[in-house]
Amino acid sequence: MDHMTKEAIRYLGYGKHAVDDKTFALVEDSFRDLEDAAGRKSIYRIFDLQQTADDRFTIGTVEMQSRNLGRYLGGCCRIILFGATLGTAVDRMLARLSITDMAKAVVMQSCAAAMLEEYCDECQAEIAGRVSEEGLFLRPRFSPGYGDFDIRYQAPLMQMLDCAKTIGLTMTDSYMMTPTKSVTAVIGASRTEEKCHIKGCEACEKKDCTYRRDKV
Numbered sequence: 001m002d003h004m005t006k007e008a009i010r011y012l013g014y015g016k017h018a019v020d021d022k023t024f025a026l027v028e029d030s031f032r033d034l035e036d037a038a039g040r041k042s043i044y045r046i047f048d049l050q051q052t053a054d055d056r057f058t059i060g061t062v063e064m065q066s067r068n069l070g071r072y073l074g075g076c077c078r079i080i081l082f083g084a085t086l087g088t089a090v091d092r093m094l095a096r097l098s099i100t101d102m103a104k105a106v107v108m109q110s111c112a113a114a115m116l117e118e119y120c121d122e123c124q125a126e127i128a129g130r131v132s133e134e135g136l137f138l139r140p141r142f143s144p145g146y147g148d149f150d151i152r153y154q155a156p157l158m159q160m161l162d163c164a165k166t167i168g169l170t171m172t173d174s175y176m177m178t179p180t181k182s183v184t185a186v187i188g189a190s191r192t193e194e195k196c197h198i199k200g201c202e203a204c205e206k207k208d209c210t211y212r213r214d215k216v
């Protein structure tokens with residue numbers, strides 16, 4: 001079983017318990033449909049990072065304030081703004097299924113979330129390759145809405161990436177993204193290698209790391 005399938009099953013709440021054959025068949029079927037429908041797109045831009053206080057920093061012309069993000073960005077000199085989406089066809093398929101086949105719709109929600117995560121990891125690996133040429137190392141992704149990094153920062157992030165034009169990603173007044181299976185995030189880049197876990201600080205064994213994004 002590949003990592004993406006394992007994650008989808010975990011999102012469905014099976015934990016360490018074996019998934020039944022019927023659900024497993026639905027998972028495989030959902031991934032096949034998603035492969036056909038998903039129009040994966042992503043965008044990123046690299047900025048210099050100016051940190052003016054422990055919890056304040058400037059990206060481009062935008063000032064941001066967050067204690068969690070400030071700690072996570074410690075030692076970083078650059079910051080990457082990142083956006084990715086699976087596209088509108090996935091939303092249409094999910095909407096259709098929620099009327100015709102609710103059981104599959106639930107499974108497909110988890111599969112789409114796992115596929116988006118996997119795609120973001122692939123994009124991040126590509127960015128890591130590019131910035132390594134400049135002697136930079138990436139931290140895990142950090143999205144608005146995580147910890148005390150206010151969800152309202154999603155708006156300037158999306159503007160700076162020109163997400164509507166570049167990847168067809170927009171946002172409602174209540175910060176819901178359209179297409180729904182989309183991500184915006186910042187990624188810190190430092191000159192010292194922390195050997196970050198691709199799945200983020202929660203999955204990382206360095207419990208005493210100064211930059212943990214989940215420290216309170």
Ligand code: SF4
Binds near residue numbers: 197200202209211
């Ligand atoms: S806890 Fe691990 S993943 Fe998080 S910043 Fe530290 S080294 Fe990187």
